[in-house]
Amino acid sequence: MAAISRSLAPALFFIVLFCFASVPSLASSDGFLQCLSSAIPKQLLYTQSSPSFTTVLVSSTWNPKLLTPSTVRPLVIVTPSSASHVQATVVCGRHHDVRIRVRSGGHDFEGLSYRSVRPEVFAVVDLNKMRSVRVNRNAATAWVDSGATLGELYYAVSKASKRLAFPAGLCPTVGVGGHFSGGGFGMLLRKYGLAIDNVLDATLVDAEGRLLDKKAMGRDVFWAIRGGGGESFGIVLSWKVKLVPVPPKVTVFSVSKSIDEGAIDILTKWQQVAPSLPEDMFIRVQVGVQKQVAEFQSLYLGTSGALLQLMERRFPELGLNQTHCKEMAWIQSVPYSYLGSAATVEDILNRTYSLDYSNKGTSDYVREAITKDVWVKIFGWLAKQDAGIMVMDPYGGKISSSPESATPFPHRGGVLYNIQYLNFWPAATNGASHVKWLKDFYAFMGPHVSKNPREAYVNYRDLDLGENVVVGNITSYKAAKVWGEKYYKSNFKRLAIAKGKVDPHDYFRNEQSIPPLVAGQ
Known part of the structure; x- marks a missing residue:
C-alpha cells in the first residue's frame, strides 16, 4: 500500500500527537471538531451552529423531501480543497468514532450522501471545491475530480477538442464521483459503454487515511470502486478517464x-x-x-x-x-437533449437545482x-x-x-x-x-x-429494496444480500471481499453500503 501523501504530513503529524497522546474512552463530537480544526482551515468547516450551515447543506440537494425538520443532519460539513484535508477528516473521524458520508453532486435518490436514516453522529465531506478537469488532448485522456459535475467534464473536453467526448449521463448537474461509483450511462452507452468502462486510474483515500492510486489500492479494490457504489471503499478524489471520438456532426x-x-x-x-x-x-x-x-x-x-x-x-x-x-456538434447535443432546444452549451455549467x-x-x-x-x-x-x-x-x-x-x-x-x-x-x-x-x-x-x-x-438507489443491518458494529453480509444482489447480482460477494480487504472494520458505511466479508465468515 502507498504511504500517506506528503502534502498531509505536517497536518497529520499534529493530529497524531493531538489525538493519540491520550486516547479517550468514549467518542467525542467536540474532540472530532477540535481535531478537524487543527488540520483544516476554519473557513472550510461548517458546523450546525455556523450561519452558512443550512445554505451549504442545501446547495447540493435536489430532493426537498429529504430536508424535513426530522432529517438527521451532519455534525459538520467539511468542504476540502485538497487531498490532505480529506485524509485529515478520515483520520480524525476514525479516532473519534465519527463516520463520514461523501457528497459530490447530491443527486443520490435517497440522500445518503448527506443524511442518515437513523440517528447517528456523522460528518459530510462535500467535494464541491475539488472539481478540476485536466484534459490531455493528445493522449485522449482526462483527470477529473469527483466534485466536478458531468456538465463541467463535458464542457472541458469540448474546449480541448470538438472531436472528443465522454460516455456518461444525460443530466449535467450530476456529480462525477457518485455517477462513476455506480456505473454511469447515457446516450453514448451503446457505442462506448458505461463511464466506468472508460476509467483508467483513480485516487482513493482509504479508511486509514492513505492516498492510493490504482496500483497501490490493488486490482480488487480498483475493480470495486468502478461501479460498486459510492462510500463503501473510501473516498475517490479523482478519476483518470479515456476520452472517446465523436464525428464533427x-x-x-x-x-x-x-x-x-x-x-x-x-x-x-x-x-x-x-x-x-x-x-x-x-x-x-x-x-x-x-x-x-x-x-x-x-x-x-x-x-x-x-x-x-x-x-x-x-x-x-x-x-x-x-x-x-x-x-449539431456533440457538445451541443448535451444541453439540447436534457434542457431543450433553447439551451446553450454554457447552460450545462449551471450547478443550481x-x-x-x-x-x-x-x-x-x-x-x-x-x-x-x-x-x-x-x-x-x-x-x-x-x-x-x-x-x-x-x-x-x-x-x-x-x-x-x-x-x-x-x-x-x-x-x-x-x-x-x-x-x-x-x-x-x-x-x-x-x-x-x-x-x-x-x-x-x-x-x-x-x-x-x-x-x-x-x-x-431505492431503500425500499432493503437496508443494512449492523451486527456487532459490522454490517451484516447476509442481510445486505437482500438489496445487494439486485444491484450487483453475483458480483456482490466479490464486492464484499474487496471491502473486507480495504475497510475490514466497516468505517465507511451507510444504509446501502457494501459490507465487509473477511476470511472465516
Whole structure:
C-alpha cells in the first residue's frame, strides 16, 4: 500500500500527537471538531451552529423531501480543497468514532450522501471545491475530480477538442464521483459503454487515511470502486478517464406519439429494434411526461441523411422525417437533449437545482419484451391521478458486450433496456399518494421484468429494496444480500471481499453500503 501523501504530513503529524497522546474512552463530537480544526482551515468547516450551515447543506440537494425538520443532519460539513484535508477528516473521524458520508453532486435518490436514516453522529465531506478537469488532448485522456459535475467534464473536453467526448449521463448537474461509483450511462452507452468502462486510474483515500492510486489500492479494490457504489471503499478524489471520438456532426431528434397515433404499437416494436440497431444509434423513450404520449429521443453519431436511411430500413413505424432531425456538434447535443432546444452549451455549467418538487424513484431491467396487451395496461397506470413517468434506455452494443464480471455493474448481455421510474410532487405537500402510486406500479411491473433477482440500478438507489443491518458494529453480509444482489447480482460477494480487504472494520458505511466479508465468515 502507498504511504500517506506528503502534502498531509505536517497536518497529520499534529493530529497524531493531538489525538493519540491520550486516547479517550468514549467518542467525542467536540474532540472530532477540535481535531478537524487543527488540520483544516476554519473557513472550510461548517458546523450546525455556523450561519452558512443550512445554505451549504442545501446547495447540493435536489430532493426537498429529504430536508424535513426530522432529517438527521451532519455534525459538520467539511468542504476540502485538497487531498490532505480529506485524509485529515478520515483520520480524525476514525479516532473519534465519527463516520463520514461523501457528497459530490447530491443527486443520490435517497440522500445518503448527506443524511442518515437513523440517528447517528456523522460528518459530510462535500467535494464541491475539488472539481478540476485536466484534459490531455493528445493522449485522449482526462483527470477529473469527483466534485466536478458531468456538465463541467463535458464542457472541458469540448474546449480541448470538438472531436472528443465522454460516455456518461444525460443530466449535467450530476456529480462525477457518485455517477462513476455506480456505473454511469447515457446516450453514448451503446457505442462506448458505461463511464466506468472508460476509467483508467483513480485516487482513493482509504479508511486509514492513505492516498492510493490504482496500483497501490490493488486490482480488487480498483475493480470495486468502478461501479460498486459510492462510500463503501473510501473516498475517490479523482478519476483518470479515456476520452472517446465523436464525428464533427451528430444528429438528434425528439418525436412524440400519442396513443391515437399508435404509441403502443410503436413502443412494442421499439423494444426489439432499439437494442439491435447499429452502435452509433441510440433511441430512448419517456412515457408519462405528457399523459398518454411516448416521446422518442435519439442521438445518432452521423448525419441526418444517414440516419433517415437507417430508420427507414429498421424502424419505419416511427415515421421519422427530415423536419424532426437537427445536426449539431456533440457538445451541443448535451444541453439540447436534457434542457431543450433553447439551451446553450454554457447552460450545462449551471450547478443550481430547483427545490420546488420532491421526488421518489426506482428501477428495473427488461430481458424479455413486454407484450402489447401489457403496454395497454401500463398506459392505463400512467393515466392515473398522481402518476409518475417511465424513462427507458436501450442496451445492446458496447454496454452488453462485456461479461457481467468485468465491473461490479452486472446488467450486460441479455438486457433489452433499463427502466427508471420517477414521480414528483410539490415540495409543500407530503406526496403520500404519489409514493403509493410508484410502489403499486412497481409491484404491477414485477411479472414483466427481470427475475431471480429482480435487477435494479444502484445509481437509482431505492431503500425500499432493503437496508443494512449492523451486527456487532459490522454490517451484516447476509442481510445486505437482500438489496445487494439486485444491484450487483453475483458480483456482490466479490464486492464484499474487496471491502473486507480495504475497510475490514466497516468505517465507511451507510444504509446501502457494501459490507465487509473477511476470511472465516
